[in-house]
Amino acid sequence: MSAENKILIRQFLPVDRNAVRKICCDTADLGKPVENFFSDREIIADMLTDYYTKFEPQSTWVAVVNNEVVGYLMGCLDSGRYAQAMLWRIAPGLFCKALWRGNFxxxxxxxxxRIALKSLKLGGFKRNIPEKQYPAHLHIDIREEFRQRHIGRLLMERFLQQARNENVRGVQLSVRGDNFHGRKFFEKMGFNLLGEFPMVMPVGKSFRFGQTAVYGIILNSA
Ligand SMILES: CC(C)(COP(=O)(O)OP(=O)(O)OC[C@H]1O[C@@H](n2cnc3c(N)ncnc32)[C@H](O)[C@@H]1OP(=O)(O)O)[C@@H](O)C(=O)NCCC(=O)NCCS
Incomplete structure (x- = not known):
């Protein structure tokens, strides 16, 4: 990458919100646009990014090239706090917004x-991951044309260092079982497979049975 294309990794700022939401929607279906299975970007972006950008922006990192955000890592150091905020602070407003926008x-x-209910029935949301060992989690996405230039690695190193400094014991993440590129990347970054759980995935207007792979890395011993 030339000098003028230098990569800057920095903490998320409110001005990055639209770029992060756009990248999230552009990459939500195995690195491809969310429209492959859902057309309301506003709802998907709220659901997938609001916690990180509104409630824990200090754990979200962005990669900037030529003053443009080209990728992000949205992190959470305490998944219990995430669950509470999603349930009480984000989900009610999101439900009303979806209703208002005619999503139902x-x-x-x-x-x-129906897909979520099928996954529930298969036990896909019951994961025997030791939450105390892996309290933190993350999501990472890079714009297609900037992949495989070590931007993901730089974001990951920054977040893991932050988690290490804050004495977080471990980090977990979930990835679609058929996301072979993503899985290779996480393995390269030192994550170990903790388990695979049944999941029903949207495929265009249909669905298919698959797995969610959960990976983890221990950063600090107890
Ligand atoms: C997965 C993703 C975050 C990786 O980021 P990236 O910037 O492309 O990856 P990097 O260039 O930093 O690669 C880091 C290491 O992972 C490996 N890797 C990255 N992409 C890979 C691929 N497609 N196939 C095989 N290995 C890959 C690289 O070889 C590299 O190893 P090295 O440092 O020894 O050379 C990015 O490709 C992406 O956003 N993909 C689409 C969305 C997605 O799948 N997100 C994660 C799922 S939740």
């Missing part, structure tokens, strides 16, 4: 609800 009149919404 759309077949695609009910298809996703």
């Amino acid at each position: 009149l759309r077949e695609e919404t009910w298809r996703l609800v």
Whole structure:
């Protein structure tokens, strides 16, 4: 990468919000746009980014090239806090917004609800991951044209260092079982496979049975 294309890694700022939301929607389906299975970007972006950008922005990192955000790592150092904020602070507003925007009149919404229920029935949300050992989690996405230039590695190193400094014991993450590139990347970054859990995945207007792979890394001993 030339000098003018230098990569800057820095903490998230409110001015990055739109760029982060756009990258999230552009990469939500195995690195491809969310429209492959759902058309309301606003709802998906709220659901997937609001906690990190509004409640824990200090743990979110962005990669900037030529003054443009080209990737992010959204982190959370305490997944218990995340669950509480999602349940009480984010989900109620999100439900009302989805209602207001007419999402519940759309077949695609009910298809996703049916898919989630199928996963629930298969036990896909019951994960025997020791939460005390892996209290932190993350999501990472890089714009397609900036992948494989070590931007993911730089973001990951920065976040893991932050978690280490804050004495977090370990970090976990979930990735679709069929995301072979993502899995290779996490393994390269030192994560170990903790388990694979049944999951039903949207595929266009249909679905298929698959797995979610959960990886973890221990940073500080107890
Ligand atoms: C997965 C992703 C975050 C990796 O980021 P990246 O900037 O492309 O990866 P890097 O260039 O930093 O690669 C770091 C290491 O992982 C390996 N790696 C990265 N992408 C890879 C790929 N597609 N296939 C095989 N190995 C890969 C690299 O070889 C590299 O190893 P090295 O440092 O020894 O050379 C990025 O490709 C991406 O956003 N993909 C789409 C969305 C996604 O899958 N997100 C994660 C799932 S939740």
